[in-house]
Amino acid sequence: GQNIDQPTEMTATEGAIVQINCTYQTSGFNGLFWYQQHAGEAPTFLSYNVLDGLEEKGRFSSFLSRSKGYSYLLLKELQMKDSASYLCAVRAPNAGKSTFGDGTTLTVKP
Amino acid sequence: DTGVSQDPRHKITKRGQNVTFRCDPISEHNRLYWYRQTLGQGPEFLTYFQNEAQLEKSRLLSDRFSAERPKGSFSTLEIQRTEQGDSAMYLCASSLVRDNSFETEAFFGQGTRLTVV
Numbered sequence: 396g397q398n399i400d401q402p403t404e405m406t407a408t409e410g411a412i413v414q415i416n417c418t419y420q421t422s423g424f425n426g427l428f429w430y431q432q433h434a435g436e437a438p439t440f441l442s443y444n445v446l447d448g449l450e451e452k453g454r455f456s457s458f459l460s461r462s463k464g465y466s467y468l469l470l471k472e473l474q475m476k477d478s479a480s481y482l483c484a485v486r487a488p489n490a491g492k493s494t495f496g497d498g499t500t501l502t503v504k505p
Numbered sequence: 506d507t508g509v510s511q512d513p514r515h516k517i518t519k520r521g522q523n524v525t526f527r528c529d530p531i532s533e534h535n536r537l538y539w540y541r542q543t544l545g546q547g548p549e550f551l552t553y554f555q556n557e558a559q560l561e562k563s564r565l566l567s568d569r570f571s572a573e574r575p576k577g578s579f580s581t582l583e584i585q586r587t588e589q590g591d592s593a594m595y596l597c598a599s600s601l602v603r604d605n606s607f608e609t610e611a612f613f614g615q616g617t618r619l620t621v622v
Binding site: 399428430436437438439440443482484486491492493494495496497498 | 509536538540545546547548549553596600602608610611612613614615616
């Protein structure tokens with residue numbers, strides 16, 4: 396099975412940088428996703444890592460270490476609209492389904 | 506393409522009634538997933554289809570739940586004899602698998618919020 400852990404809540408200041416960590420224990424691995432979900436809305440795709448290292452996409456970056464079962468999502472130049480839940484998800488090998496963590500609720504304050 | 510669409514957006518039903526939800530995936534996507542999400546939790550996998558074939562069903566899914574994707578396009582999820590514990594957001598997602606190996610990220614619909622009273 397898969398077990399995904401991420402902090403429940405985080406708070407940061409507008410304009411700052413925040414790092415959201417995710418650790419996973421899996422019986423197989425075929426990529427790690429980060430999704431953003433605003434309250435009452437659908438999750439929207441942010442990033443995908445399948446190899447070790449950092450993937451950068453504008454203000455958002457995601458890092459993966461497969462040997463450590465660890466990923467983080469880095470958000471720079473925080474904006475108020477970044478207040479949302481951030482979901483870490485691991486895709487199972489040979490099957491498209493993903494196991495999601497319970498999400499980290501990020502609150503950005505002025 | 507307007508993305509993944511789900512209908513209805515909200516459904517309130519009495520305990521014991523049957524409900525059916527519909528999902529229309531992104532048109533060229535051959536994979537379709539159903540997830541369930543409750544407040545404060547991440548989406549929980551229910552089942553998925555590759556074209557019209559249902560490839561996997563979660564062990565957590567009771568036999569009151571059934572899903573179909575008869576023509577490999579839209580899908581329906583039916584819950585029979587609903588219980589209060591079925592109250593949740595039901596999310597549909599779709600993706601494209603190429604050459605039976607590479608799969609794109611999943612795109613989610615807005616969900617159907619079910620309330621069983």
